[in-house]
Amino acid sequence: LIEFKNINKTFGREPNLVHALKDVSFKIYPGEFVAILGPSGSGKTTLMNIVGLIDKPDDGGLYIDGLNMGDKPDKVYSKLRNQKIGFVFQKFNLISKYDALYNVALPLLHRGKSYKEAKEAAAITLDRVGLENRHHHKPNELSGGQQQRVAIARALVGESPLILADEPTGALDKKTGGEILDLFEDLNGQGKTIVMITHDLDIASKAKRIIRVDDGRIFED
Amino acid sequence: LIEFKNINKTFGREPNLVHALKDVSFKIYPGEFVAILGPSGSGKTTLMNIVGLIDKPDDGGLYIDGLNMGDKPDKVYSKLRNQKIGFVFQKFNLISKYDALYNVALPLLHRGKSYKEAKEAAAITLDRVGLENRHHHKPNELSGGQQQRVAIARALVGESPLILADEPTGALDKKTGGEILDLFEDLNGQGKTIVMITHDLDIASKAKRIIRVDDGRIFED
Ligand SMILES: Nc1ncnc2c1ncn2[C@@H]1O[C@H](COP(=O)(O)OP(=O)(O)OP(=O)(O)O)[C@@H](O)[C@H]1O
Numbered sequence: 001l002i003e004f005k006n007i008n009k010t011f012g013r014e015p016n017l018v019h020a021l022k023d024v025s026f027k028i029y030p031g032e033f034v035a036i037l038g039p040s041g042s043g044k045t046t047l048m049n050i051v052g053l054i055d056k057p058d059d060g061g062l063y064i065d066g067l068n069m070g071d072k073p074d075k076v077y078s079k080l081r082n083q084k085i086g087f088v089f090q091k092f093n094l095i096s097k098y099d100a101l102y103n104v105a106l107p108l109l110h111r112g113k114s115y116k117e118a119k120e121a122a123a124i125t126l127d128r129v130g131l132e133n134r135h136h137h138k139p140n141e142l143s144g145g146q147q148q149r150v151a152i153a154r155a156l157v158g159e160s161p162l163i164l165a166d167e168p169t170g171a172l173d174k175k176t177g178g179e180i181l182d183l184f185e186d187l188n189g190q191g192k193t194i195v196m197i198t199h200d201l202d203i204a205s206k207a208k209r210i211i212r213v214d215d216g217r218i219f220e221d
Numbered sequence: 222l223i224e225f226k227n228i229n230k231t232f233g234r235e236p237n238l239v240h241a242l243k244d245v246s247f248k249i250y251p252g253e254f255v256a257i258l259g260p261s262g263s264g265k266t267t268l269m270n271i272v273g274l275i276d277k278p279d280d281g282g283l284y285i286d287g288l289n290m291g292d293k294p295d296k297v298y299s300k301l302r303n304q305k306i307g308f309v310f311q312k313f314n315l316i317s318k319y320d321a322l323y324n325v326a327l328p329l330l331h332r333g334k335s336y337k338e339a340k341e342a343a344a345i346t347l348d349r350v351g352l353e354n355r356h357h358h359k360p361n362e363l364s365g366g367q368q369q370r371v372a373i374a375r376a377l378v379g380e381s382p383l384i385l386a387d388e389p390t391g392a393l394d395k396k397t398g399g400e401i402l403d404l405f406e407d408l409n410g411q412g413k414t415i416v417m418i419t420h421d422l423d424i425a426s427k428a429k430r431i432i433r434v435d436d437g438r439i440f441e442d
């Protein structure tokens with residue numbers, strides 16, 4: 001499904017050059033449940049953003065379903081992203097002027113679904129993450145963990161085959177975090193591919209494979 | 222040091238009225254190390270924002286060092302806040318156009334320290350949270366956990382007697398989170414009062430007292 005071949009990514013320039021990913025190679029197959037662990041600043045989000053087609057490597061090959069993404073125009077990236085990927089961002093990236101329901105409906109509206117259909121699916125997904133009474137709250141009228149759950153709902157509403165989650169339970173108590181993890185396990189059971197960055201070793205132990213990131217390099221047992 | 226007497230706080234209005242804090246009463250004494258736990262949405266941040274003098278109760282009494290805050294003008298709140306409180310916010314609240322060093326220097330500049338003095342103290346504090354090589358990175362050039370550590374450094378740079386931390390290790394791996402906790406324990410050993418919201422039971426166990434929040438009410442063992 002996803003292949004990295006000798007991928008490098010740097011930010012900034014001398015003397016502030018940061019080599020965030022160094023010669024990273026791995027494959028993720030359809031239906032896998034992968035946890036990505038590593039210290040703060042080690043390159044996990046940078047790696048995930050390339051998997052999620054919202055950033056590009058400086059060097060090396062990125063293959064999606066065998067397709068070499070390197071020479072494709074931006075609209076191929078955004079089309080694949082909209083149709084195939086649900087992404088829970090580390091900083092949530094909710095739109096502050098819209099309420100929870102509309103934020104979650106947006107990916108479906110972008111795919112051309114009707115307003116009625118998109119809102120119904122958004123309502124169901126918000127309920128599934130425990131936000132039944134918060135549909136019409138805007139992000140700044142929600143607690144940190146509630147905002148995180150809106151971000152999760154938005155990633156799941158489109159029933160995408162690939163779900164990327166950058167620390168999806170960081171703002172949640174143990175019980176609520178466990179419920180979100182159960183949800184991901186159910187989706188994986190339905191055949192969806194899940195790639196999840198987490199700092200929580202209990203959460204990581206639920207995944208079937210662990211990739212560790214340290215100072216821009218990856219390690220697997 | 223801090224006393225809540227029958228404090229209530231609501232948001233919104235019917236039919237969307239949220240009763241975020243319900244008849245909350247407790248005291249926190251100088252030098253304590255208190256952990257606040259509870260489910261997502263239970264009212265912890267709302268409580269902390271009142272302790273931190275950035276929000277006010279709708280009902281009930283707030284006393285700081287015996288002073289009834291209820292009838293004081295806003296400039297008494299902001300003066301106390303600037304001089305006495307270091308606050309690590311759940312969403313960090315960094316200023317995106319300034320680099321890490323300037324963000325951390327700001328509380329000292331607000332107190333009238335010289336630019337040179339403020340930057341020196343900021344540099345030392347950033348180093349203490351492991352960000353030696355990131356002084357001139359802006360927030361969007363930092364990882365999630367690095368941004369959190371800038372927020373922590375900013376809360377600590379003024380050596381305030383009261384440190385409030387809303388989920389200060391939420392974006393950190395176990396090791397880095399442990400280092401931050403050691404830092405808080407050192408500061409508590411120096412006599413500073415620490416009030417910390419956390420979802421992590423290991424972190425909570427390091428505190429000397431636990432206050433639980435559930436659906437707007439507080440409970441203590
Ligand atoms: N401006 C607002 N308008 C309406 N409701 C609000 C507003 N701010 C907070 N709330 C509600 O008040 C309740 C308490 O919020 P608070 O942020 O204190 O929770 P919390 O315990 O910090 O949660 P978390 O662990 O998720 O950060 C939540 O249910 C939230 O939806």
Ligand SMILES: Nc1ncnc2c1ncn2[C@@H]1O[C@H](COP(=O)(O)OP(=O)(O)OP(=O)(O)O)[C@@H](O)[C@H]1O
Nearest residue numbers: 011020040041042043044045046362364365366367
């Ligand atoms: N725009 C940028 N300019 C300069 N450096 C950057 C930029 N973005 C990220 N970095 C650096 O790249 C490194 C990797 O960042 P990344 O966000 O991938 O880390 P992470 O593993 O997700 O960390 P965390 O667990 O703290 O979220 C960090 O050291 C960070 O400072």
Ligand SMILES: [Mg+2]
Nearest residue numbers: 045090364365
């Ligand atoms: Mg990250």
Ligand SMILES: [Mg+2]
Nearest residue numbers: 143144266311
């Ligand atoms: Mg909160």
